[in-house]
Amino acid sequence: MSRRLLLATVAVLALLGGAITYVVQARTGGATENAVPVVTGQPMKLDPQTMLFRNLADGPDSGKLAAVPMSDPAAARRVGELHCDRFAAARGTAICLRLKPGSLPPLTDMIVLDANLRERHRETLPGTPSRARVSPDGRIVNWTLFVTGDSYAATGFSTRTGLYEVGSGRLVKTIEELAVFVHGKRYFASDLNYWGITFGADGNRFYVTLGSKGKTYLIEADYRAYRGTAIAENVECPSLSPDGRRIAYKQKVATGTWRLAVLDLATHQITHPPESRSIDDQPVWQGNSTLVYPVRNTRNTLDIWSVGLTTPPKLLIPEATSPSLGY
Template sequence: MKKIIGLIAGFVVLLGGAAGYVVSVRHGGATVNAVPVSTGQSLALDRSTLFFRNLADGPDHGKLAAVPAAEPGATRKVGELSCDRFAAARGTAICLRLKPDSLPPVTEMLVLDANLQEIHRETLPGTPSRARVSPNGRIVNWTLFVTGDSYAATGFSTRTGLYNLDKKRLIKSIETLPILVDGERYFASDVNYWGITFAADGNRFYLTMGSKGKTYLIEADYRLYRGEAIARNVECPSLSPDSRRIAYKQKVATGKWRLAVLDLATRKITNPPDDRLLDDQPVWRDNDTLLYPLRAADGSTDIWSVGLTKPPTLLIRHATSPSLGGSQTS
């Protein structure tokens, strides 16, 4: 009898210790999370929290997860919200998720408050690609693939849009944004825009324009609704919190990019000490540190950190779409 009680007690302890790993079967999927996960959490935006999309195998794959920014190796907290792309700033978040079984693909764009409760929703054609929130938290923006599944694809098409929370103004696509290139109005039938990043004033923003095999960094004015090309070979820009630098994808070969940083005042380009190939929009952790997802040799995706002059560090395994909750970065 004592042996039976001991076995039961040991089983209870084992079960309690594995509570973060084992959960019920959902939709016939796996019952085990591959990493420690604290499920059923009520998540909220906080400057000290790092949010990301959980890519670890298991029933919580694809859900929004969070860890303390100062302790990225901590057990990830997971709620019920599923996002393909996520971003947050100043009490506002955006969640992009592909609508199941939609043909052609359709994306749900959710605007969320500080408690990650939905306050606005749009259904838009395309597949989630990029998402950002202006540093003042009043404008969310997104990029969707309409055809193709990567920037390396031939003939891809994107739709980049904006939603202003204060004016409740929706711009489904900014393809009509007037642009100057070399001082002259630019017209072309193949123009694509992607990867918006806003300045702290919520008015000035940067984005990539692609046309005729070239990419341009566009500096634009939201109120005046116009822009001008200020650099070339810049994709997926990300403006630093102090608005001095643009981190971006720098093309090094067809379908291959590495991380680069442009000083807006001097136009000097530098490369942080990580020459691995990157295919995403980087995020500024502070004025000297960048976050970005990279594909590992085993096919998984992990979140890394690199300083402008300091070597890269692995932050979170099996994760993507990093965002500092309520931060000033865009």
């Protein structure tokens, strides 16, 4: 390898920093204190009665899609053959983000799946998997990737958020052209970063985090009009409740530390579920009063937990991440 190529390789790896670390740690899993019951080679499909997630239990099936009954998350997990670094599903549509091995700079396959988890469409996009969601009507999939190479990325990486319309095949590789208004004025900046889209039930209204100049804003947007307005600050990775009344999100309290928070969209009142640990992911709603999310454990892997808006957190699935409830 030439000295120039070696230096370029080292520079790119340094820039990726935490993005690569997240995927590698989430893929590899770790030694478990107690054996996790696993049934392998199982057929998988989207089912409202089933929770799907990425299996992180130590072994050859780590990183593959797995499932447990919603009514019994402690049951033996059924593990299929689909490997994803991020996964989400709704109304018969799923998205699987998969980092392409050996790609430098990193590339990700964005794979759209049907209700039987058969591939419908695939795009290869620059970046490392970060977030994935499907609109409640199943018509739009969206993703966020960590990317390198943007001149304004002083922190070493930036994000790129895109959309794909399942029916029409329309691909929006980045939503950076979204017309956004902050404090009543059209907002322009060279350092715009969007991440963590969540759609309303109509498939048109959506919310997304905008990061710029050291601040994060919650943007409420109209997809057809392609226009958005900042309605709150210090909101990251929003998740809209099924009834459309609340946004759950991660609220920054210190560098590298976020608290789970809930914003009432009618009153703009902010409350905090009784979860004191740092949450670094986009929460998922289970109904309108429970949140599901991964938490890093003492083995430096992830477990899936749930918490009520006023009731204590409880462990749902050890050695697992990227939960999807599929409704």
